[in-house]
Amino acid sequence: MNQHMFSRLWVLIRREIWESPVAFKWTPLIIAGFILLVTVLLLIIGAKVDNEQVFTIDGIRMYAQMDDAQQRLMAAGVMFSAGSLFHQVMFLVVVFYLAGSLYDDRRDRSILFWKSLPVSDRMTVTSKILTAMVAAPIMYLGGIAFIQLSLVLIASGYGLMADINIFTEVWAPANLPKVWTVTLLGSLVQSLWLLPIYAWLMFCSSWAPRLPILIAVLVPVLIGMFQHFWSFFSNFRLPDFNLLWVILERIGRGVMPASIEWEQIVTESQTAPSFVPREEMLMSFKSIGNAFVSWEMWIGVAIGMLFLAGSIWFRRRATDS
């Protein structure tokens, strides 16, 4: 990889974003706008009902009297929930983007133009998977950062009215630079976690004669159902391994921000009834690191690489008809 190749990849990724502005530019902006709108509406309606400002100004005073750990937990909770919706929508958007990524230009024949440029098929496939794995999370992080900043600013407004020190009580616990770093790293690790699914979609997109998204969904569903009924009627059993569940579990864990210590929260809340989560459990670098080094992660990456190699193979042979 030299500089020349990086600059070409960058151009190709820009092409993808130009082609799908709704998916990568407008959707995160719309989600951010939606959350902001709902927040502001709630505050306006709240102000009418709640004349004494008990929930807002008094609320923030109460919050200011909490200890540090509690403040950080509340701030992290708000930041975390604000970001979650973006992750889930992004997954859906990326699924549809990838299913069309190597199909749409075959259908409208513009593949003939793209193939007339001196760009290798490996480069094309790489640029598209990187758009899904890196460019999309960065664009959506833009939306997340915007909404988080807005929420902190709104809280600061109420904080000023309530006469509290917004720097120590609002900005410090919210710790936006840390939140953004965790979110970015977490998204990239989640992309890697979801790589087998992303690559499968691209693989279907590279050869499907039509409706790649349907093929990509139906194949695992049918295999999973077949396996289920087969083990039902015969003695052959793979008890804890049904393809469909494996995939659904992977998606389920993949659309959650990687920074959450999910397992720890579940086990601790079951053993200790008085369990209270801590900020570290929502915004944890350790959790991201653990996901990154897990063996499931790298089995997935290996499967993903196989599908990507298959996509390149089919792309190499693809023309307009």
Place this chain on the structure above:
Amino acid sequence: MESSIIRAQGLSRRYGSTIALDSVDLDIPAGRIVGLIGPNGAGKTTALKAILGLSKFNGKLEVLGLDPSRDRDDLMEDVCFIADVAVLPRWARVWQIIELTEKLHPRFSREQCMKYLARTKIKQHSRVRTLSKGMVVQLHLALVMSIDAKLLILDEPTLGLDILFRKQFYTSLLNEYFDEQRTILITTHQVEEVEHILTDLIFIKDGKLIVNNTMDDIYEQYTEVMVSPDDLEQARSLNPIHERVLFGRHIMLFDNADQKRLGELGEIHKPSVADLFVALMGEQASDQTEQSEAEGKAA
């Protein structure tokens, strides 16, 4: 020969039981404008796709010294290509396509492209989807003419364009693009419009090359005579390969006949490519029709 741009030996391609290319030999040197002419389904597009590395083939094929099936990425630095219908991405804006081509093609000159576009009504900010078909072809031609390539392949480039656009297309191509360093390979149905610019002519039918020669040799080989009514019998005895009647006058096409004798029979001129096409391909075409009708009945 060192200067071969395209060299093929035994180039073949089958789709199931249909033979699209049947052991074609080809040698196109630099600085030529070659017309690849044939009826629908004759194997033109298959040949072009093989040359462009867009489909598999059997046999030997070298384009600019490279194997298109393996080295397509390198090859595309020196080969440009306009396909039968506008294939520019419909979602893109004009400036985006120019930007992409500039960044992805090392031999592209933005300055040139802007110069060509300035003569058209195409606006930088328009989306390809909103341009007329003629404008899309103009845009594509502007892009391609701004690339310093060695081989330009045109697959029915003017299909569906009005005559003004078509004339303009070939004029720009000839006056501003073509030189001895470049080679152009054209397939088209509108032979009348390209015959004056061609240096070489290839007729292809059922995957085989029927004619593969320079225009000069073709004009030397084939002669058309407008035979006077009195000399009809005598002319027919010289075995014309084709005869047609136009306003009561008999026009015969001769292959390798004595020019002097023909001169005595009537007015001599160069045959047009269209007439040659009808004469050389028509007969076989009618055989083909009978055959396919028989097949149709069987099916």
